[in-house]
Amino acid sequence: MGVDRNSMGTAATDLLRLATVGSVDDGKSTLIGRLLVDCEAVCLDHWATLEADSRRLNRQGADLSFLTDGLKAEREQGITIDVAYRTFSTPRRRFILADTPGHEQYTRNMVTGASTADLAVLLLDAERGVTTQSKRHGFIASLLGVPHLILAVNKMDLVGYSEAAFQRIGEEYKSFASRLRISSLACIPLSALCGDNVVQKSDLMPWYSGPTLLEYMESLYIGSTRNLVDFRFPIQLVLRPGPHFRGYAGTMLSGLVRVGDEVLALPSRRIAKVQSIIGTSGPLEYAFPPQAIVLVLDRDIDLSRGDMLVHPRNQPHVARDIEAMLIWMHEQPFRLNQPYLIKHTTNLVKGAFTSLHYRVNPNNLHREQSPALGLNEIGRVDVQLFRPLLCDEYQRNRATGGFVVIDPITNETVGAGIVIERSLQQPQTSPSPDDDAQGVTLQSEGRHHKKRMLNEKAVTIWLTGLSGSGKSTIASVLETHLAEQGHACCMLDGDALRRGLNRDLGFSREDRAENIRRAAEVARIMNEAGVTVIVALISPFRVDRAMARSTIGSDRFIEVFVDAPLDICESRDPKGLYAKARHGQVPEFTGVSSPYEPPDNPDLQLQTATSSPEESVRKVMDYLRMKGYPT
């Protein structure tokens, strides 16, 4: 499993960047070691060195953390000082993994590792529980716009693989994380040391039905982390190899550009047309991130390094005064009204911090008054620039919303800044101390209130089964029944979702997972609003259904296996799809060319080969009544 064994490398494998974060001693380096070892990504001679080092330093057995703790001082002290990068692959994905240090004094190195991550794996020690540092790292990860967070509750072996311990830590962290801006949060109980639920499923935690860490990493949908809307192309270099050629070299930060597009040069505000796009292997018709390209325009305009090409109808801010969240990364003190260098895209501009609004306490996200920021502290600042910056809000565009701060004397990188939207800064509502430190009004209070007012027991009835097993039929009869009895309810049908919300998705393993993730998120929102949801989706993989269960919440999720033998489904074939699949016209068709994993332990199983839709629906209603749900 260590590498993609079938490929000469031309297949379009995905690249997922992830960072492990969390407190010191929560086992980050050991977890990475475990992932690498269990994925067979460790070379035999490196393993021999590790065993020798472990013996020399009197460690019990082989110390997996030595695989990434590459500095001598780290191995001697048993801590991680700086971020280590490791790459490994499975047949599904290629991973670049940043192992970041947990000590508070090395937070800047954690920021380095997390800044490019699509996913942060936050380690929590099952024995010690949630610490200040695990909150700080979660906060920084959300500030840096890392969209996905996994809570890896580690060292489950030390708490006897107790479900209660896992639930308690998960709930405690989730209540903190509800105030952060994170688009997905999953919780996995594991033991890095023993290898439980990292790559291999543990049989010591039968109460956990979700994916292992690696399964989650492999199936996470990451396409949405790229911005394909706002075309931003900062000029990196002007190429002029001869008198007849002038090209603008750079990297596509976001959006799309096509030959023939009208583009606007900033800050000169001159218009030109894209005459050609030169990619790394020849001319292109269009370009997208993160391609490195050369753009040739149809006329000569004033354009040099640091300038930006955009579409005239979609422009960034051109601002000399910006507001930012600033992470201070240096021992030398933060100074107001002193010159610093700001590097933003390919631009280097002089600037100064003119005010510090507040400092954020990472433990409770409270805003505190402070005259300055110390090493590893985070605060909200006003920045005044000597030349305008071409920027977007970081939350909208990571590539044009971040900047680094450089000391002009020492040349050290002393800070990292995140551009925030000014309008959100105005305190339109009276800010409570719990107000979201990132400038977004906290919604959880309101949500709780609404939940109290509406039906608290809204559930999601999740119908899974082969195509043609009768899911949609049962779902629509069920919907009618519930509606007749006065319940707010809604049906999410696979075909309907694919027509609209999910029309960008195909039928690959990853796209199926994303299809289900979105359906689950929608179901969760509707449940919270008091609406009962009936989902009719093939949802062939256990891992995906487990993910849906954890998104919606076990107490609301009712898994119904709509069971009919394949030959019956195929004989029904309401959409003629089986026939086509048998002729190879529909690739990855469940039951024919793609597997279906039946639920191990569904809440309810309906045999549609031997009972009518009405009988099936009656069973569902009986089940709901039995469980005490209002029907």
Next chain:
Amino acid sequence: MTFAPSGSGWTSTKDGDVRERFERVIPVFSAESYHLGYLKQLEAESIHIIREVAAEFERPVILYSVGKDSSVLVHLARKSFAPGRIPFPLLHVDTTLKFPEMYAFRDQFCRDIGVYLQVYQPRDALASGANPWDMGTVKCCSLLKTQALLNAIREGGFDAALGGARRDEEKSRAKERVFSFRDSQGQWDPRRQRPEIWDIYNGRINRGETMRVFPLSNWTELDVWRYIRLEGIPVVPMYFARERPMVVRDGHLIPYVPGARLLPGEKPETVLCRFRTLGCYPCTGAVRSTAVTVDDIIREMIANRTSERSTRLIDHDQDASMEQKKREGYF
């Protein structure tokens, strides 16, 4: 990647068969059209880094060691500036102990692509008799490579040196930044590395200080071979298996060069083998292999479980030996 004209098959299809309709739509609307395979993503990242160096430094240089990583680095540099030429020279720090095939390849490769190659030979150290047999590999490396590189950079007045090192080679390299700052003595301080956030690189240095830059940081040995295959990049023929005269020493296959010193009891023998990395002939081991094409090498690599630098005798000299060499300025 082709981009089908939109419209056809989309508006005319009736409701009902979503799947069929959907699949017809994929080439037009699917996110797949904007997907870059990981190898092309690595390529784009490397080119971005190389262009940053060209933009931010006055006298950059590419450290060219003749090996496969150097071939890939130079190839990426050419792409970075096409249709122009690479706007800076290649520098080969030549211990004079390289294999004859390496010299032949180097000269042909540089002639073919039309780059300017500077060769730096540590004449003083060589004249004073530096060699690995008498002084051991630690001291020899320090004189002929580390010190020679620092001298070459200083004498050439270079402020940035691009190298083909990768993080997967060795665990202290896994800790290094893409833009790796060196003080005026050329030393690396792993405890005081600059934070490197997003892909915004801080290339600011004072006079006398230098930057080492590693555009291939996130590549693996397998990526390098897959990219060589994808792009048809020439490499030294020593990477491919052939019957070669060898001496077996401490379990390593050491190439036998006529005139090389043998230890008592050693006798050259013919072995079918290839080289995974190329260095100086007294310190570079080969591996037994039947891989005669790039595809063979990729297949071999996929099945292989030992690291590439296991054949480099110098890395095993002492605990944390790579970290120590790097601190002193080794490449």
